[in-house]
Amino acid sequence: MEYITSTLGNLVHQTAFFSLTWGNLIMIAVACFFLYLAIARGFEPLLLVPIAFGMLLVNIYPDIMLHAEDSANGTGGLLYYFFKLDEWAILPSLIFLGVGAMTDFGPLIANPKSFLLGAAAQFGIFAAYLGAMAFGFSDKAAAAVSIIGGADGPTSIFLAGKLQQTAIMGPIAVAAYSYMALVPIIQPPIMKLLTTEKERKIKMEQLRPVSKLERILFPVIVTIVVCVILPTTAPLVGMLMLGNLFRESGVVRQLTETASNALMYIVVILLGTSVGATTSAEAFLNKQTIFIVILGLIAFMFGTAAGVLFGKIMCKVTGGKVNPLIGSAGVSAVPMAARVSQKVGAEADPTNFLLMHAMGPNVAGVIGTAVAAGTFMAIFGV
Numbered sequence: 001m002e003y004i005t006s007t008l009g010n011l012v013h014q015t016a017f018f019s020l021t022w023g024n025l026i027m028i029a030v031a032c033f034f035l036y037l038a039i040a041r042g043f044e045p046l047l048l049v050p051i052a053f054g055m056l057l058v059n060i061y062p063d064i065m066l067h068a069e070d071s072a073n074g075t076g077g078l079l080y081y082f083f084k085l086d087e088w089a090i091l092p093s094l095i096f097l098g099v100g101a102m103t104d105f106g107p108l109i110a111n112p113k114s115f116l117l118g119a120a121a122q123f124g125i126f127a128a129y130l131g132a133m134a135f136g137f138s139d140k141a142a143a144a145v146s147i148i149g150g151a152d153g154p155t156s157i158f159l160a161g162k163l164q165q166t167a168i169m170g171p172i173a174v175a176a177y178s179y180m181a182l183v184p185i186i187q188p189p190i191m192k193l194l195t196t197e198k199e200r201k202i203k204m205e206q207l208r209p210v211s212k213l214e215r216i217l218f219p220v221i222v223t224i225v226v227c228v229i230l231p232t233t234a235p236l237v238g239m240l241m242l243g244n245l246f247r248e249s250g251v252v253r254q255l256t257e258t259a260s261n262a263l264m265y266i267v268v269i270l271l272g273t274s275v276g277a278t279t280s281a282e283a284f285l286n287k288q289t290i291f292i293v294i295l296g297l298i299a300f301m302f303g304t305a306a307g308v309l310f311g312k313i314m315c316k317v318t319g320g321k322v323n324p325l326i327g328s329a330g331v332s333a334v335p336m337a338a339r340v341s342q343k344v345g346a347e348a349d350p351t352n353f354l355l356m357h358a359m360g361p362n363v364a365g366v367i368g369t370a371v372a373a374g375t376f377m378a379i380f381g382v
Helices: 002-014 022-039 045-060 078-087 090-102 106-110 114-120 123-134 139-150 153-162 166-181 183-194 212-229 231-249 253-276 287-317 324-330 336-348 355-379
Strands: none
Touching: 022 045, 022 166, 045 078, 045 166, 045 253, 078 090, 078 153, 078 166, 078 253, 090 153, 090 231, 090 253, 106 114, 106 212, 106 355, 114 287, 114 324, 114 355, 123 139, 123 287, 123 355, 139 153, 139 166, 139 287, 139 355, 153 166, 153 231, 153 253, 153 355, 166 183, 166 253, 166 287, 183 287, 183 324, 183 336, 212 231, 212 355, 231 253, 231 355, 287 324, 324 336, 324 355, 336 355
């Protein structure tokens, strides 16, 4: 009887009930809320489901992220090894490969002025950098936090890893992916505040056809120009353009399908769960995380506003041929931001179709955020 009691006692103490803290319970509730947003409300489920589940796992069983050097047998937790691929910038770069293979760069090629809108939307990044410095973050930590303003999760993870800011990588990544998912909620009020109904109703001319030669040359030329000027952007811009070259060359259909489907989704699972698993209660529930989330939101809002305001300038310069709403798509959330531009424009005039016009700044924003990350890396000599 004593043996049975002892065995049952040991089994009970092996459960998580005795190790759960109030912080763990709060994070479990947050994880369940994210799952609700993803599954019931449809907010970017491909991102939020793995992130939320990683968050759930690490707050129930912290050893799933146990570092190998802290382990008695030298073997780390499962998600620790997934996370090492984030730290080494492998998974973010592979995400860019998939994005390139999935994305049509035609609208950007047809309307090169879109590059200006994509560049304008990066203003939020540098505004947040100054804000983070004012909040007391170190220069490298401020740079890692500010890149959230581009609404680009992979680039945020990439830069945090390169600048050795792994301690705050979890909050940065969760904030970046959360704002990517919440683009349809955050952007429309800003867009409507900064534009008139007349501007929102502007119909843009149909984009010119883009030749196959232009589509093939574009990724090659962009890679040469950007990577010669900022070699540190090669992992992101190079993979983005390689994926697009797969797509546009037309001779490697199997590689295109693999990069845009199987590989992309495998990487999303690994990256999402490992990012979510960095949000243990100890690492996430602190004042610094709150500052990161607030600064990220401010950066994203500033980026959206800057894109719309530059769109208004282009509207004036072109004599009303540019709808300012497409400027908000200059953030990197592809294709969500472009869809929001279309949605807000259609609310003003149901016959207005802005999606393809907005895809130009949207794609330019992806390149712009990668360039911003490369600029920070160059500044700090990484």
